[in-house]
Amino acid sequence: MSTTTGTLTSPRGGRRAVDLVVRVLVYVSALIAIAPLVWILVSIVAEGLPAILSASWWTQDLAGTTDRRAGGGALHAIIGTLEIGLVTAVVAVPVAVMGAIFLIEYARGTRWARLVSFTVDILSGIPSIVAALFVYTLLITLLGLGRSAVAASLALVLLMLPTVLRSTEEMLKLVPDSLREAAYALGLPKWKTVVQVVIPTAFSGIATGVILGLARVMGETAPLLILVAYARNLYLSPTTSNMGTLPTMINSGRNVAETLPGYSRVWGAALTLILLVMGLNLLARGVARAGRLKDR
Amino acid sequence: MSTSNLHFATIKHGGDRSFRAGAIAAAVVVVLLVLFVGVFLAVLAIPSLRRDTVSFLTSTQWNVGTGTLQFGIAGLLWTTAITSVVAMILAVPVAVGTALLVTQYVPPRVGSTIGFLIDLLAAVPSIIFGLWGLKLLGPFLGPFYDWLQRVLGWIPLFGKGVESTGNVLTASIVLAIMVLPIVSAMSRNVFAHTPRDHIEAALALGATRWEMIRTAVIPYGRSGVIAASMLGLGRALGETIAVMIILSQTTTEGINVSLFAGGETFASKIANNAQEFDSPAKTGAYIAAGLVLFVVTFAVNAVARVVAERRVS
Numbered sequence: 001m002s003t004t005t006g007t008l009t010s011p012r013g014g015r016r017a018v019d020l021v022v023r024v025l026v027y028v029s030a031l032i033a034i035a036p037l038v039w040i041l042v043s044i045v046a047e048g049l050p051a052i053l054s055a056s057w058w059t060q061d062l063a064g065t066t067d068r069r070a071g072g073g074a075l076h077a078i079i080g081t082l083e084i085g086l087v088t089a090v091v092a093v094p095v096a097v098m099g100a101i102f103l104i105e106y107a108r109g110t111r112w113a114r115l116v117s118f119t120v121d122i123l124s125g126i127p128s129i130v131a132a133l134f135v136y137t138l139l140i141t142l143l144g145l146g147r148s149a150v151a152a153s154l155a156l157v158l159l160m161l162p163t164v165l166r167s168t169e170e171m172l173k174l175v176p177d178s179l180r181e182a183a184y185a186l187g188l189p190k191w192k193t194v195v196q197v198v199i200p201t202a203f204s205g206i207a208t209g210v211i212l213g214l215a216r217v218m219g220e221t222a223p224l225l226i227l228v229a230y231a232r233n234l235y236l237s238p239t240t241s242n243m244g245t246l247p248t249m250i251n252s253g254r255n256v257a258e259t260l261p262g263y264s265r266v267w268g269a270a271l272t273l274i275l276l277v278m279g280l281n282l283l284a285r286g287v288a289r290a291g292r293l294k295d296r
Numbered sequence: 297m298s299t300s301n302l303h304f305a306t307i308k309h310g311g312d313r314s315f316r317a318g319a320i321a322a323a324v325v326v327v328l329l330v331l332f333v334g335v336f337l338a339v340l341a342i343p344s345l346r347r348d349t350v351s352f353l354t355s356t357q358w359n360v361g362t363g364t365l366q367f368g369i370a371g372l373l374w375t376t377a378i379t380s381v382v383a384m385i386l387a388v389p390v391a392v393g394t395a396l397l398v399t400q401y402v403p404p405r406v407g408s409t410i411g412f413l414i415d416l417l418a419a420v421p422s423i424i425f426g427l428w429g430l431k432l433l434g435p436f437l438g439p440f441y442d443w444l445q446r447v448l449g450w451i452p453l454f455g456k457g458v459e460s461t462g463n464v465l466t467a468s469i470v471l472a473i474m475v476l477p478i479v480s481a482m483s484r485n486v487f488a489h490t491p492r493d494h495i496e497a498a499l500a501l502g503a504t505r506w507e508m509i510r511t512a513v514i515p516y517g518r519s520g521v522i523a524a525s526m527l528g529l530g531r532a533l534g535e536t537i538a539v540m541i542i543l544s545q546t547t548t549e550g551i552n553v554s555l556f557a558g559g560e561t562f563a564s565k566i567a568n569n570a571q572e573f574d575s576p577a578k579t580g581a582y583i584a585a586g587l588v589l590f591v592v593t594f595a596v597n598a599v600a601r602v603v604a605e606r607r608v609s
Contacts, residue, residue, distance in 0.1 A: 018506055094322075098318050121597060123329065126330075126534075133582070138336060141340055194315070221537040225537070277421055
């Protein structure tokens with residue numbers, strides 16, 4: 001574009017040099033931003049691939065194995081991560097979707113909407129460790145319950161809630177009012193309009209938000225450290241006080257010496273977690289794209 | 297006519313009322329949750345704060361195992377602040393640079409690909425960042441740290457710290473990479489909405505691309521970038537597991553201002569001692585630290601929101 005201005009108005013040396021320097025800096029900054037991603041992904045695939053390629057990785061837990069012995073797998077941690085994520089979603093998604101419906105369908109533009117919207121912002125800024133401490137004070141100190149996988153899920157609900165609520169809110173906003181008016185004109189009551197017209201229209205967007213929220217929650221570690229003890233065995237009950245998860249599996253093995261078999265399992269767990277989280281992210285992208293195509 | 301209307305009205309009433317109640321209940325739950333977080337932490341922290349025999353705000357001691365409670369947050373506050381601030385100093389220029397590249401320099405197709413890659417960085421779990429920082433980045437930067445300390449060691453900021461590479465600087469760099477996608481995505485968003493006529497006016501007056509950015513894009517996006525940076529700061533202040541894994545704990549009391557020092561942040565202190573929450577008094581000390589972290593992140597996020605809202609109006 002600048003070349004078309006020709007020689008008449010082309011900038012003099014100093015200005016052109018500054019422009020060039022900035023151009024270089026801007027490209028370099030993008031390289032700096034992308035380099036860690038490549039480094040992290042490449043090193044985790046390289047270190048973790050041998051561990052996850054064995055069949056036992058997906059079918060066995062670490063019961064009876066030590067860091068000094070090879071074998072065993074991450075089944076306990078994979079199941080734990082999925083289970084805790086699922087329980088979290090079951091609690092968080094209905095509240096988040098109904099909260100978004102409140103903001104858009106019932107309280108749009110009112111003072112109440114502003115208040116709720118503000119608290120959602122605050123909720124989304126709460127560090128995971130603070131959410132975990134809160135659940136600890138509530139369930140363990142005040143109610144006298146023990147640590148459990150459910151307690152960890154409840155802390156994760158606090159983190160998933162704002163993500164899903166915000167994305168649902170954005171999607172409901174995009175549903176044109178003409179659709180709602182058409183439904184009213186056909187005699188549909190408001191709640192049926194929301195359930196049968198608004199939500200289905202926004203469904204792919206809401207699903208995208210849920211999947212992204214799930215991906216975020218499954219990668220969280222801090223609440224798991226405080227609210228549930230790591231176990232090397234497979235436990236299925238959500239009320240159990242010990243449950244393995246991929247993040248805590250990495251954490252518990254982080255100081256294993258490099259020469260021991262346990263070390264490669266740490267990287268295997270890291271690779272499994274990355275595959276899970278990235279897979280969910282790509283799935284969310286796919287769902288969003290499919291939704292857009294349908295609208296057209 | 298009138299009977300059918302009545303019929304219609306009753307159907308509408310029953311379903312509508314309970315659905316509306318559900319929506320309101322969900323909103324109330326959200327508001328109460330935030331309220332409860334603050335209240336519960338405060339209620340459980342106060343008894344321990346009363347029994348604290350040293351100044352909570354200015355002491356760097358942390359002895360909660362024995363009968364008398366001695367705990368202060370000065371050391372935690374310092375480490376939390378220095379890691380986050382250094383992280384922001386490193387992250388914001390890079391984030392703004394990438395946002396400018398994506399929105400002002402390359403075609404939209406290329407831009408969205410670069411944007412996608414940076415967004416992927418946000419999807420990486422923090423434990424992975426921690427593992428990477430501990431095992432790969434720290435050791436890789438070791439020689440550079442040694443050199444920096446030899447050349448600039450006379451400045452307290454680069455003075456003697458811990459032997460390992462698990463120091464404040466490594467933690468800051470990792471935090472910077474973690475907040476980068478947040479700041480970058482929001483900056484990209486505001487830069488992309490720079491009014492087209494401002495850009496074209498600047499270019500028509502013969503501005504170079506940089507001069508156009510300086511006079512049109514940056515003034516328009518400044519407050520958005522500030523809001524984004526505050527949100528990133530809030531995230532960095534509260535980041536737990538990556539910092540906990542990377543940062544070496546030190547036993548010396550007092551504050552070492554060096555970037556090569558170890559230490560603990562609010563979040564890493566709590567997470568490190570999660571298995572020791574046995575007596576209410578002891579737990580209360582950690583809850584007090586968590587309460588301070590909550591208040592600080594609350595303030596930072598509130599400021600971010602105010603800045604962002606002012607921009608809109």
